[in-house]
Structure formats: C-alpha cells, structure tokens
Amino acid sequence: MVGPEPLLPKKGYGFFQTQHLSCSGNQEDFMQAAHLFREKDIPCDNLILDFGWGDACIGDKEITWGSSLDWSDNYVNPLSAKQMIDSLKHMDLDLMLIHHNAPAHPNRINHGWTETLFDEDIWWKRYKEKLDMGIAGTWQDTRRNNITDAEIWNGTQDYIGENKRVLFLGCRRMQETNPWDDGPTQLPVNAMIGQRRYPFRWVGDSDFTWSEMKWQINAITNTHGAMKGISHLTWDVYGKTPLIQARMNQFVDFLGISRSHNLKPWSVSSDINQWKERIVIERSLVKSSNQENAERVARADEYTAEKSIRRHRKLRYRLLPYIYSLAYQNYLDAMPMCRPMVLQYSEDDKCNANQWPYQYMFGPSLLVAPVYHPEATHTIYLPEGKSWYDYWSKQKFEGGQIIEYDSSDPDKLPLLVPEGATLCYGKERNWIVPGEQDETLWLEIYPGKKGETVIYEDDGQSIAYQQGEFAKTEIHWDIDQNTGVLTIEIGKSTGNFKNKLTSRTWKIRVLDTENRYQSAILEGNVLNFETPSTIDKTKLANDGQFKEVTLVAALDKKIEIRFQ
Secondary structure: OOOOOOOOOHHHHOEEEEEOOHHHOOHHHHHHHHHHHHHOOOOOOEEEEOHHHOOOEEOOEEOOOOOOOOOOHHHOOOOOHHHHHHHHHHOOOEEEEEEOEEEOOOOOOOOOOOOEEEOHHHHHHHHHHHHHHOOOEEEEOOOOOHHHHHHHHHHHHHHHOOOOOOEEEEEOOOEOOOOOOOOOOEOOOOOOHHHHHOOOEEOOOOOOOHHHHHHHHHHHHHHOOHHHOOOOEEOOOOOOOHHHHHHHHHHHOOOOOEEEOOOOOOOOOOOHHHHHHHHOOOOOOOOOOHHHHHHHHHHHHHOOOHHHHHHHHHHHHHOHHHHHHHHHHHHHHOOOOEEEHHHHOOOOOOOOOOOOOOOEEEOOOOEEOOOOOOOOEEEEEEOOOOEEEEOOOOOEEEOOEEEEEEOOOOOOOOEEEEOOOEEEEOOOOOOOOOOOOOOEEEEEEOOOOEEEEEEEEOOOOOOHHHHOOOEEEEEEEEEOOOOOOEEEEEOOOEEOOOOOOOEEEEEEEEEOOOOOOOOEEEOOEEEOOEOOOOOOOOOOOOHHHEEEEEEEEEOOOOEEEEEO
C-alpha cells in the first residue's frame, strides 16, 4: 500500500560516525577523528557533522539551531569546505551535514518540530550548493516531519539524478527515556507508515543506560521498527561506561544501519544531565568548552570498548554481501532485515506470543542476543526443530531449550547460527568502494537436512535496481540421508546491471566438527581441502573446524560440488 523501503547506497551499510562537539568543534578536531578511524583499523564509511558545522554556530558562539545555512569559520580553515570534503573522500569517507531547518513548503501544518524554517527557494539553493561541493546527504533533525522529509528526500533524488541514491537521516522518535521532555517514554504514534519510503531513521535522543538499551532492542528490531515496516533504523549509542559502550556498539553492528553519535564510538559519555546542559540552546553562551571536550577525550583514552568495536565492526563489513542481500529481500518482499523471533519462528509455541522480544534474527542465519546488563550469563531461547551453533566456539546446542550463555567476555556478542544456515562473506575491508563488485565470496555452510540462500547484487550506487537492473544467485544444498553426501548447487547468476562480473572466485567452507568429509568433488575432479580462511582475525571464532575449497567459475554457469 505504501511502497517498498528503498536501498541505501552500498556505503550506507557501512558505519556512520556523528561528530558532535557543539560550537567548540573545529576542522582540526574533525579531521583528526577521521584519521583515527584509519589509524585504529576500525571500519567507517560515513561521517556526520552535527550543528557545529554552521547550522547553529557562528564560530564559537551558539545561535538558534538551524538559523544559519552558512559554514562556520571553524570548519573552513585551514581547508575550505570543498577541500575538507575532498580530503575526506581521499580517505574513502563520505560527509553528511545536520539541518535543524527545513523549507517552508505549501500546506506545512502540524508536521512536527522544526527549529527554523526558510523560504523554499533559499533553502534548496543553499542545500544544492553543498551537494555540489560533494556532501553525501542530510541529517534532517526536524522531528516527526513525515511530509517535510518526503519533500526533501524526493527533491534530493530529483536533483542528484538516477545515478545516485539518496543518503538521508530522519527521526523515528521512540525512547524509553526522552531527555528533552522530563523523561516520559516516547512512542512513534504519529509516524506514518509511509515513512519507510524515506530511509534511514534514528530513534531520537535517548538515555545512556542498560534499561534504555533493553528497551531499544525490542523497539528497533520488533515492536516499533521491524514489525512496523521500518528496517533502516538505528540508535545514538551513548554509553556511560566502557562496558555499556561496548555492548551498545555490538548491538548496532547487527542492525540494518550501524551508527554512533558519541564523540568517538570507543569513547564513554557523560551523565545525561551534563549532556543536556552541554547542548542546550543558549543564544549568547557556549556551554561546551574546549576544556570539557579535552577532559572527555582523556577519560576515553584510559580504557575503551575499542577492541570489541573493531572485532564486531570488521565482522559486519565481512558480512556485507549477506547484509546487502537482506536489504534487497526487504525491498522486494518486505521481509525485515531484523526479524523478531515471533516472525521468524511463528510455528514455535515458545516464540509465537512474542515471549523473547530481546533477541532477534538478523536475516535467517544469525540469532543475535545483545547483552543489556553487566551479568556473567545471558538467557537465550533456541527455537525447536533444529540444532544451533555458537558462532564463535562452534559449540552445538539442541533446539527447543533455554540456555544460559556465558556473557563474561565483554568483547563477545552472543551470536548463534541455526543448522541449515548459510552465511556469505566478502573480503576484509575498512571501507566500501562505490561500484566495486565482490570478486571473491565466501559461502559458510552449517549442515542440516538442507538449506538455501540468495545473493543479490547491483551497481551499489544508482536507482537502476528499481527498474529491475540487479542480479541474483540462488544457492541450494542438501544432504543425502543414506550416504551423508552434501551436494551444493550454486545457480547461475540471473539478471544484469552495469559492470556486472563475468566470473568469480568462490570459497566454499562447510562446518565439519565431526570430520565427516574427506574430499570435495567438482565435475569429477577431486579438490583439495585448504587451510580454512580466517574470518575473525582476533581468533575468537573457531575457523579451524571448517573444510574449505576454492574454485573459479563463470557466473552464467551452474556449479555443483559434493562434499563426501
């Protein structure tokens, strides 16, 4: 009835870092943060500047939010704005800018909070100037403005043309604790379902606590996100302690969108009341001092969640082909990327009344159970009818039971893989190159009776996919119950798009904890098993239990390989 949820540009499925130093921020601090991502070997594709870029600042002075469409002097020295954007692009980083303003289009009534309105022609003229400079898009911090968001989203697409996709961040406004209205829980009761046509969204400003994290797990992946047609939804990720920060970052890395609004994702945050004071609108006084920012950075350097962030963000980037295919399934069939247990396992009596709202399936092949407390064990339900594997240790569990998972390691997110699942990995990377195709893909199979998956691909940048310009590869496998032979069929790639590959290297890895398979057969030829690829370089994942082979094949040919 309302249309599909469009795809983001492929870089939009990487990580977004929002830099917020109020009016005391400057270009030097911002560029230093950009360089730190590369130096620390932490993946990142998109940077967002909060109002310090000029939206609410003239130099170090805070003004009415959204009242300026000009760059602050703090961000045009020593580089011009265009040179700064170009410098970021040389690091493979895209830039978005926040706007607390909007064009005053006709019939704009009861469209929610917007701090400043501008004449339509003026607003669009100035926004287009920045698009021409090279910014990737806008964060419209204009709360609950469904119609205004639609105007800006569609106007942006019209301007950038069919060879680019819109990068747009809007507000869903859903929090257990709303810091701006004395704390009441906020539900997205006035957010129209058509909002899904203008991705992506964040939940609005929220608290920094375990309780808020638990609430958001259910809200984003279940009640107010996935089950209301919104898959491209994320959170601010503020943690009061390194432990909370680690757990929050783990959670967002297994959502449709991964994003942090902290000074840096590995930093901890101040108390919520201090945070409110820091960014409260004061017309003549800057609340955020350079000294405060320096103190917070110093605190963060003592101990951070850096190790955990690096591990899980790198895994997200390896899983990009899997994640991008989930976004395609959502676009084509409206099956959400994050799937509540009640949706994925509706036939299970222990799931079908939404008894487990704080764990979810990230697609069909990963059960994600974010830890929302400091305890050493975490309760997880494994649906019946199949066995499950701990993603990290490969320990096997029978389905239909509740387990107490060891959550004492703060650097490990509980992930479980169902029997019959297939995960698809790309190469290790810290950024996504626009238009680049995956010349090598890893298929990771967790044997059961049978399994299937679909890999979707396109040019990653244009909206040609909306006219059917994409390709899909269907993969099926089953096990002969008499001989135990595993037969894997990789179908030929159907469909076409610009710069589609003609051939690919496949690395097929099969979990074999009982050493059942002694050889792999392709077209009558025996393939040698190789040392399994290392997916998780921190060595937490037990990659050694896989049997792996490599083959190169044309994409217009079907492949059949047997493990026996």
